[in-house]
Amino acid sequence: MSQNHQLVEVVLPVPLESTFSYRFIPGEEGGTLVSSGDLVAVPFGRRKKVLGLVLNVSDLDPETKKVDGFVLKNITRVFGPEYRIQDDRLKLARWIASFYALPLGQVVPLFHPPAPGTKARASKIKTIPYPKVDADGLILTDSQRAVVETANQWVRDKKYATMMLHGVTGSGKTEVYLTVIKQALELGRDALFLLPEIALTPQTLSRIQARFGDQVAAIHSGLSAGQRCRVHEAAARGEIKVVVGPRSALFAPLKNIGVIVVDEEHENSYKQDEIPRYHARHAALIRGRENKAVVLLGSATPDLESMHNAIRGLYTHQSLPERLGGQLPPVEIVDMRGVAVPDGFSPVLRDAMDDTLAAGKQIILYFNRRGFARMWQCRDCGEVVECPRCDIGLTYHLRPRRLLCHYCDHTINVPEKCPACGAADFLPSGGGTEKVELNLQALFPDARILRLDHDTTRRRGSHQNILASFARQEADILVGTQMVAKGHHFPGVSLVGVLSADHGLGLPDFRASERSFQLLTQVAGRSGRTGAGRVVFQTYQPEHPVIVAAARHDYGEFLESELPVRKALGYPPYRRLMRLGLSGRTQAVVQEAADQLARAMRTHLEPCGITVMGPAPAVFPRLNDRYRFQILLKGTLNPDNRQWLKECLKNFKDAYRKVDVLHDFDPVSIY
Ligand SMILES: [Zn+2]
Ligand SMILES: [Zn+2]
Structure with a gap:
């Protein structure tokens, strides 16, 4: 005998508040029924298959053809229990919808892989090629132990609490996270470990995997649809206990979370810039609260809003003030005013580079603009060739030779004649990483040079390959945009040069100072991880408080100069x-x-x-x-x-x- 049909109310990822009604016909013999929280596939409009979340279910007379004047269509697929969205994850979905003023249906896709139920091919998940690291824990320093004890006590007490872990670059934050996670696992709890971008932080992933082995799975853009599903299902079944990944990992269906780590919590990539526009750092607090978990927000340059919350007592503030096994590298500020440097290198920086190369050490150079020349300008009339779609100057690229818009990717051939006056005399002005690389080859013909920017990393995996090659010391100099500032640990680097430290300060954004401070501090922190290091900031604003504070690695000084400005202007962290x-x-x-x-x-x-x-x-x-x-x-x-x-x-x-x-x-x- 056939069971009753079900009337199922579903939310769909469309910009509408309403729910949609569907019919579910259970299978002949005791087929499973749909229940609230299930993920289902339904036809919607002209689309044959749209994924939605079941909110309510009731019995339906098999004779009923219409509801509210609409012809009922059938649910075409019900995904398994691994894909159910319930409990803390449903609460988180509802919180995101409410806080960011979005329909619930537009939030649901965060909670399942793009193609749920895809079978992974038997091949093993490809790991990121990186030098192996020791699995053993290190001996903790006193400051590390103090932090671990606080967090571990919270985990044992099943207490929801947030820690702002402010540790200078190289102070051993990762070891703290791993020690806290280890205890949580011993207590039968799970852990989420969020990183800004896994491609940029392969070393951290290697360390987590080395420590916890099969209990860990990573979510990253290199996974196929099937592999993503395998991770999701394994997490839901409790077969893995630690999920590592970028912001999307926050939604993994772990059951009993004890610790959530948000590493490099100041990074912008925790904010999604398409619908749903949520902030993973904020959402992590909600997931932590629902799980009575400890949330660890770690950074060498905490976001001002996080730090403000710590100052107000909403978070517990703990710091790791010393670098492990050494000192923070001294930073030299080089005043570029009146210095003629056609190739971009001051005598101080060139000498430092000579010394470093002679000592067999490595160098990182940071210049935050890609391409060869910022502008392609007519020498006769001053016309700047602009993007026809954006009213913004096009950037000159040498290889391949073309003019490129950095905002819409529009490309044109390099014009032979000025579009305004017809002259054929152009001046490529304002450099980029491509030009820096070329100048480097001329200045240091024997040095092996790698470049890391948007142009050299378009192919999948090229990021990791460049970083891994530099880590294996196959190159002497790594030159690049802000990608070089992220949390890499390169033991061979003893010099960091910032070619234009004032570059980001003039941006028309109230966070320009904060971003500059973070970038300068982070990139300076790449130098001298083992042994002595030095840093050179070239700047036209040597007295600027941001540059001075970053040169001293002094977050407190930056905070003191920046908070009053924010307060006076009514910007975050004082007003949302x-x-x-x-x-x-x-x-x-x-x-x-x-x-x-x-x-x-x-x-x-x-x-x-x-x-x-x-x-x-x-x-x-x-x-x-x-x-x-x-x-x-x-x-x-x-x-x-x-x-x-x-x-x-x-x-x-x-x-x-x-x-x-x-x-x-x-x-x-x-x-
Ligand atoms: Zn002209
Ligand atoms: Zn454009």
Whole structure:
């Protein structure tokens, strides 16, 4: 005898608040039924297969054909118990939806692999090629032991607590994480270990795997769909206990989490810049709370918002003030004003490089612009060749020879004649990493040079290959963009040179100083991990407080100079921010829409203490052939405000079909 049909209410990843009704026909003989929390596949509109989350189930008369006037369609697939979204993960999904003012359905895809149920091919998951590391734990220093004891006590007490672990570069934060995780595992708890980007931190992954072996699985972009499913299913079945990965690893279906590590917690990549725009560091706290877990936020340069929370007593602040087995390298500030350096290298830096190479040591050079020349400019009339889609100067690249837009990837052949005056005399001005590399070859013809930037890492795996090759000391000099500043440990490096330390300071973003301080401190920290090291900052602003504080590795000094500025201007961490970005092909239409939206925001939100700023043209007012405006909100939106905002944006989108609007809570940049 056949069972009753089921009426199933599903949320789908579409920008609508509503749920959708489907029919489920159980199999002939005691086939399983659908229950709330199940992940299912359904037809939706013209699409044959859309994944959704089951919210409610009730009995259905098999004769019923329509619900609310809509013809019922059948659920086509129910995924297994490994894919159910329940308990703490469902609470986290609901929190993200509410906090970031999104429909629940748009949050659900975070909680399952893109193609659930895909079978992995039998081949072993490819590990990242990297020199093997010791599996044994090291002996902890006194400061490390103090931190571990605090965290371990919390884990034993099943206490939800957050630690801001502020440890200078090379102070042994990873060893602390691993020791705390080890105890959690012994107590039968699981662990999540978040890293900004696994491609940039292969050493940390190797260490975790070496320590915990088969209990660990990593999620990263190098996995196939089937491998991702295998990790997901194994986590759900309790076969693995530690999941390592970028922000998406936070949603792994581990059952009983005792520790969540957010390493390099200041990194922007923890914020997703597409829907759903959530911050994994913030979401980690919610998952920690639901699991009564300890959350460890670690950094040498803590995010100002995290540090502010620690100062306010929301987090416990612990520090590792000393570098293991050595000192932080001294930083020399070289004043570049009035120094003629056609190749970009001051005499101080060149001498330091000579000495380093002569001693058989390695060098990292940091220059935060890729390409050969920033501008391709006519010598006769001064015309700068711009991207036709973005109104921004194109960057000259040598290999292959072309002009490239760094914002939309638009490429053109290098013009023979000036488009404005017809002259054939161009001046490539402002350097990039490609030019630095070429100058290096001329200056140090015997040195082996590697370059790490967006252009040399387009192919999958090239990141890791360059880093691994440099770690094996197959090159003398690594030159690159901010990719070289991330958490690598290169024992052979004894000199770091920053070619233009003031580079990021002028950016029109209130976080420009913070980002510069973080980058300079992090890149300086690559020098002298074993033995003596030195660092050279070349700058045109040698007295700038950010450069001075970074040169002293002094986070406290930076904090003291920056917090009063933020407070005076009402920026985070003192007030929250939300950005509304509008774009469209017709400037007047976007402008009018932005005016309307800002007016609605003012009327409704200003009485609640929210400051509405704008609309104003975005920092880049035209990108990819779209005109851009933005509105900024300052202040904390309460749940009613968020609900109102959701409805307001929905009505707005219905009224202005030719204008795209995005909303971003706690944006990491306001471009
Ligand atoms: Zn010209
Ligand atoms: Zn462009």
